Amino acid sequence: MTTSIQTRNTRQKDAIRAAFLEANRPLSPDEALTLAQKEVDALSIATVYRNIGSLVEDKWLTPVDVPGNSTRYEISGKAHHHHFQCNSCGTVHELEGCEIQAKPKLPRGFKYTSHEFFVYGTCSSCAK
Amino acid sequence: MTTSIQTRNTRQKDAIRAAFLEANRPLSPDEALTLAQKEVDALSIATVYRNIGSLVEDKWLTPVDVPGNSTRYEISGKAHHHHFQCNSCGTVHELEGCEIQAKPKLPRGFKYTSHEFFVYGTCSSCAK
DNA sequence: AGCGTATTGCGAGAGGACTCTCAAATGCAA
DNA sequence: TTGCATTTGAGAGTCCTCTCGCAATACGCT
Numbered sequence: 001m002t003t004s005i006q007t008r009n010t011r012q013k014d015a016i017r018a019a020f021l022e023a024n025r026p027l028s029p030d031e032a033l034t035l036a037q038k039e040v041d042a043l044s045i046a047t048v049y050r051n052i053g054s055l056v057e058d059k060w061l062t063p064v065d066v067p068g069n070s071t072r073y074e075i076s077g078k079a080h081h082h083h084f085q086c087n088s089c090g091t092v093h094e095l096e097g098c099e100i101q102a103k104p105k106l107p108r109g110f111k112y113t114s115h116e117f118f119v120y121g122t123c124s125s126c127a128k
Numbered sequence: 129m130t131t132s133i134q135t136r137n138t139r140q141k142d143a144i145r146a147a148f149l150e151a152n153r154p155l156s157p158d159e160a161l162t163l164a165q166k167e168v169d170a171l172s173i174a175t176v177y178r179n180i181g182s183l184v185e186d187k188w189l190t191p192v193d194v195p196g197n198s199t200r201y202e203i204s205g206k207a208h209h210h211h212f213q214c215n216s217c218g219t220v221h222e223l224e225g226c227e228i229q230a231k232p233k234l235p236r237g238f239k240y241t242s243h244e245f246f247v248y249g250t251c252s253s254c255a256k
Numbered sequence: 257a258g259c260g261t262a263t264t265g266c267g268a269g270a271g272g273a274c275t276c277t278c279a280a281a282t283g284c285a286a
Numbered sequence: 287t288t289g290c291a292t293t294t295g296a297g298a299g300t301c302c303t304c305t306c307g308c309a310a311t312a313c314g315c316t
Contacts, residue, residue, distance in 0.1 A: 008313045066195055124236065138293060177274060
């Protein structure tokens with residue numbers, strides 16, 4: 001028989017998952033740390049990185065690359081959608097659906113595989 | 129009278145400008161170094177950064193933030209357009225025009241200022 | 257409850273992008 | 287051609303993000 005490495009549930013990992021569930025928006029490792037520290041105050045950034053890594057491996061989280069910023073992570077399995085970034089506080093939010101219908105016209109010889117769309121502006125908290 | 133600091137034309141700066149003009153696509157500092165070294169072989173990366181910095185100040189170059197990659201720079205003054213990145217070689221290319229007509233629908237309280245659109249795929253060199 | 261091992265916390269370390277320091281080189285005005 | 291301030295090259299240094307090493311902790315199977 002194969003001896004598989006067993007994984008454990010820890011308060012830290014629970015707190016990190018809860019942070020993503022509650023935030024309901026893509027989080028940077030730093031944001032996840034801050035949010036999860038409300039539950040586990042000695043939580044360290046290394047643990048956040050380790051758990052984000054394993055949650056990505058488990059396909060529970062998906063990386064979101066943002067132009068000019070560190071990678072965010074969001075809960076996997078959502079429908080195709082794009083993101084909004086606040087110019088003021090830098091938070092990233094999910095937008096519903098995708099309005100891009102046609103494949104963009106590319107130069108001769110180029111092949112399309114996917115696209116990303118980012119909207120910038122002011123989020124509701126910063127607009128007040 | 130005000131004593132203004134005068135700037136000089138150097139072989140290095142000329143080579144860097146020429147690299148951008150000839151490449152005809154957004155370049156990273158590293159790419160600009162490699163291309164400009166064809167003309168000035170002892171060119172150093174520090175000089176590339178310094179000149180890119182001053183060309184941005186002069187508004188001759190404009191930064192292009194790419195998701196998950198270091199900033200590219202492109203020659204200023206072009207019409208609103210978006211970018212293509214090759215999944216294989218990582219080069220960034222300019223696309224003509226902008227197909228996004230309507231302002232995207234945002235959640236309540238969010239304000240729109242701008243958008244960015246990135247297309248991914250395979251460039252003509254890599255598709256061969 | 258006891259035990260073995262996965263997991264954590266912390267500090268050190270690695271890697272990338274970019275900046276600084278300073279002596280040497282070089283535009284360029286006179 | 288001379289003089290001198292700007293610019294360069296090279297390496298060290300900074301900043302940031304992320305990873306590693308290791309002793310201490312704490313899951314969770316039995």
